[in-house]
Amino acid sequence: MQPKHSRWYARCVLLAGLVLLLASSANAVGTPANTDITNTASVTANFGGPPVTVFSPPNVVTVAELIDVDVTVLTAGNVLVNSPDTNQVLTFRVTNIGNGVDDYTLAGLGVLNNFTPALADIYLDTDSNGALNTAIDTLYTAGVNDPVLDANTPGSDNIVVFVRMDIPGGPLANGQLGDGQLAAISNTVPGAPVAAGTVFAAAGDGGTVDAVVGPSGGTDQDFGTYQVSTTTLAITKASSVADPFGGSQPVPGATITYTLIVTVSGSGTANAVVVTDNIPGNTTYVFNSMTLNAAALTDASDSPIDDADYNVTAANAITVGLGNVAAGAPASTITFDVVIN
Amino acid sequence: MFGTNKILKAVILLVVTLVAAPAFADGISLTTKVEKRLLVPSAEGEMQERFVPPSKVVPGDIVAYTISAKNDSAEPAEQVVITDPVPEHMQYVEGSAADNGARVLFSVDGGFRFDVAENLSVTTEDGFVRPATAGDYTHIRWVFADAIAPSAERAVRFFAQLQ
Known part of the structure; x- marks a missing residue:
């Protein structure tokens, strides 16, 4: 019966080795294909004397590939x-x-x-x-x-x-x-x-x-x-005149108010939008007359107070930065005044 | 924690085997059978269990282990206890152990201690103790109160799912 004893011993050593091997691959999705799954049951009984223990032959299932x-x-x-x-x-x-x-x-x-x-x-x-x-x-x-x-x-x-x-x-x-x-x-x-x-x-x-x-x-x-995704940037410009006599005649001394409206349509975003407008000939810019969406802007280049200036970024022109404008955002309205010389 | 437990289990097996091997007594014999469980719709559309050879077992499949103890002697076999480790890569399916008149006990510590399912607990990695669940079982044991008569056979069964 020695051979049987040795065989059991060998199998258990093998099992111990297998267990170590498997512990290291515990992250796998499932039990790997070709893995042998061995099962050995035992039974203990007595026949009026000391208990005897008997093992079943091992039962092996080999895992198929999923x-x-x-x-x-x-x-x-x-x-x-x-x-x-x-x-x-x-x-x-x-x-x-x-x-x-x-x-x-x-x-x-x-x-x-x-x-x-x-x-x-x-x-x-x-x-x-x-x-x-x-x-x-x-x-x-x-x-x-x-x-x-x-x-x-x-x-x-x-x-x-x-x-x-x-x-x-x-x-x-x-x-x-x-x-x-x-x-x-x-x-x-x-x-x-x-x-x-x-x-x-x-x-x-x-x-x-x-x-x-x-x-x-x-x-x-x-x-x-x-x-x-197409992004379309559009700008319109309108003007109105106020003469010194309460009318709207473009005579020397009359003030012209320009209104620029910037819109972005389509989808996406127009990045770093900058509006520049030259002061027309024969007119003089009215200092500190710039507004953006009805809020006053300063003439100095003084970001972050505002991102607008007169005669700094561009000579004899107003420059207004609008930053990144997403398509469909409300229109940006810029106004400024000039006086006819 | 995982690895230690498995190694422990292997060592225990080793020890049990070395002690038990010389006692290869005639008198009682044990066989196991494994089958893959299929659920197939019957003609009436109800799902029915079918058992087929286990040649195509893949992760997620459920297999049935049937363990049969036969009294080969002329004397009744007393105090019969069948023990089966839940095989590596398998998880015991809750409530699947068919008792065939035996008390069914489980172990969660590699076969040191056996008890009924309700009495078992495990300590989690962060120190909490919680009731044991099917996934914790390392061994299943069937304890027969009555003797197995000469030439008679008793079979027990459980299901396990391949991880």
């Missing part, structure tokens, strides 16, 4: 584009959420919303920095460099993918939307998606265990949205 994939768009919000436009980037993450090593065919597709973007190309984030650099990152070609992802190794279980699409011209109207989709299809599952639970015999890791399709059906996709 085929499951997740695609998630990483781009937050809509990507603002022009019309036409080229190589506009949507960023996705493809993750192997099974329990083995699997490889995937990637497919980018423009999807009709208000318009249909056109796929340009797909890049793999080779340097894992989450940002597209076409000089470093790898151009993807289906069947040539399909990503291989190991669900059991944190960091190697996912890859960031950049999908670039072109935006049609027309041009499209401001605010029009178009969707860009990325699909990842497990190369283990021909004809994906298939029903969850579908089994591919001996198609699991190592070619011994079966591959079992998970809830994703062997493929997943997500999409991001492009939004046509």
Whole structure:
């Protein structure tokens, strides 16, 4: 019976080693494919004498490979584009959420919303920095460099993918939307998606265990949205005259009040808007007559009291900074006075 | 905490095995069977359990372990106790242990102490004591009050979910 004793001993040492090994990979999504799960029960009984203990033969289950994939768009919000436009980037993450090593065919597709973007190309984030650099990152070609992802190794279980699409011209109207989709299809599952639970015999890791399709059906996709964004800056100028006699005749000594109205339409933001207006010939600026939205402005260049001046930023001109103006914000109204010489 | 517990379990197994191995007594034998549990709709649309060979087990699947003790001797087997560790990577499914006339006890400490489920608790990492749940069980034990007659067989069963 010595052999039996030795065998038990050997198995327990093996078990202890296995336990140590498994404790270090506790972060995995699920129990890795090809893991042997051993169960040994014991029974104790007595037959009128001292108790005896007997063990069952070990019962081993080998874990099959779960085929499951997740695609998630990483781009937050809509990507603002022009019309036409080229190589506009949507960023996705493809993750192997099974329990083995699997490889995937990637497919980018423009999807009709208000318009249909056109796929340009797909890049793999080779340097894992989450940002597209076409000089470093790898151009993807289906069947040539399909990503291989190991669900059991944190960091190697996912890859960031950049999908670039072109935006049609027309041009499209401001605010029009178009969707860009990325699909990842497990190369283990021909004809994906298939029903969850579908089994591919001996198609699991190592070619011994079966591959079992998970809830994703062997493929997943997500999409991001492009939004046509045009920002239009407009300015109007009007004048009114007040003569010294209470009328409105443009005679020497009469005051001309100019009113400038600045609006931003479309979508997006006009950054660092600055309005400059030269004082017309044969007139003289009335000191400290500038207003912005009915609030007085000083002639000195004295930001942050106000972002306006006369004859400082530009000679014999008024300059008013409006900062960043979002499309649709209330109009900015600037007035100033001159006297006819 | 996790790792220590598992190593402890392995060491205990080792010790138990070394002590028990010479007592390979004839008289009682033990076999285990594992099957994958499927829920399939019947013709009436009700979900029914089916058990199939466990060749396609993936994380999330539930398997059934059936343990059968057979009295091979001519004497009744008294004070029969069956013990089974919850296998590595498996989690016991709450309430799944079929007793077949036995008291069902659990251990949460690698098989040192066994008690009924309601009496078991675990200490969390931040020092709080909470009632034990199915995920804490390391071993299951069936204690038979009555003897197993010569040539008779008793089977117990539990379900476990692959993590």
